[in-house]
Amino acid sequence: MGELRYEASDVHERTHKNPSTLYCLNRVYPHAIEIGEPVPKYSELSMRIAISVLIFMMLLWVFLFFDDYSLGDMLHWSVLISLVPVYIGMLGVWWVYRLNNWMPSRQVVMFNRKTRQVIAYQVRKPGFFRFWDTGKAQIKVLPWKNFRVRIYFCGGYYDKYNILGLFWSRRDHPEKLMDMIRVYKGGNDRNNSYLFRLWEHIRQYMEEHGPPIQPGEQLGPDSTEPPPFPDKIIRKAGGKTYDLEQIQSMASRNRNKY
Numbered sequence: 576m577g578e579l580r581y582e583a584s585d586v587h588e589r590t591h592k593n594p595s596t597l598y599c600l601n602r603v604y605p606h607a608i609e610i611g612e613p614v615p616k617y618s619e620l621s622m623r624i625a626i627s628v629l630i631f632m633m634l635l636w637v638f639l640f641f642d643d644y645s646l647g648d649m650l651h652w653s654v655l656i657s658l659v660p661v662y663i664g665m666l667g668v669w670w671v672y673r674l675n676n677w678m679p680s681r682q683v684v685m686f687n688r689k690t691r692q693v694i695a696y697q698v699r700k701p702g703f704f705r706f707w708d709t710g711k712a713q714i715k716v717l718p719w720k721n722f723r724v725r726i727y728f729c730g731g732y733y734d735k736y737n738i739l740g741l742f743w744s745r746r747d748h749p750e751k752l753m754d755m756i757r758v759y760k761g762g763n764d765r766n767n768s769y770l771f772r773l774w775e776h777i778r779q780y781m782e783e784h785g786p787p788i789q790p791g792e793q794l795g796p797d798s799t800e801p802p803p804f805p806d807k808i809i810r811k812a813g814g815k816t817y818d819l820e821q822i823q824s825m826a827s828r829n830r831n832k833y
């Protein structure tokens with residue numbers, strides 16, 4: 576996954592003196608908070624460039640082979656192999672189209688401190704060669720216990736980022752991973768302070784009855800979108816959601832607590 580920068584299993588351990596929602600808090604329920612992040616999409620310009628390159632490759636193949644080969648020669652294995660780049664290009668364009676149009680737009684994690692559960696709406700990308708795969712989201716419900724919180728530093732030369740995740744191991748084999756939930760991806764600094772602040776906010780909310788939002792902060796850009804969870808999970812979270820004024824009032828009452 577990347578370079579492990581932080582790991583802990585004690586949810587009572589404080590990790591940062593300035594907790595923050597990092598502008599990714601979508602909703603606040605009576606018993607839960609919902610953290611979300613957008614799923615990366617390719618721009619319309621990238622899609623047009625990919626289609627243009629594919630068309631150029633197909634025209635180039637026709638120009639090089641069509642005039643010099645008969646129909647029988649066109650079905651020869653050597654000619655068909657020369658079409659492999661075109662096949663790959665078609666799959667690439669189709670994969671980008673599925674990412675942009677069929678995949679859910681965001682990943683969401685709910686922390687319910689009444690039921691002591693972590694509920695995740697996790698998006699799975701479609702397979703590149705499985706052209707029929709639409710890439711779906713799945714809902715995971717895991718307990719707020721017996722997990723390890725980890726922060727990984729990932730990426731290559733141009734794209735560096737940190738990932739905050741929760742990892743559950745098998746009881747009979749603690750070294751074997753049973754399940755995991757990616758909470759948030761962001762920040763490109765190696766000291767991970769960006770995600771420490773978010774984890775500290777979640778930890779205080781779940782363990783110390785901390786505020787759902789920090790004083791002066793706002794809800795994230797996805798707060799106007801409908802929640803992705805089924806009604807059963809929403810009811811366990813308290814059913815209704817609070818508006819920003821109610822949420823900030825809760826934060827003000829807890830201002831001096833920490």
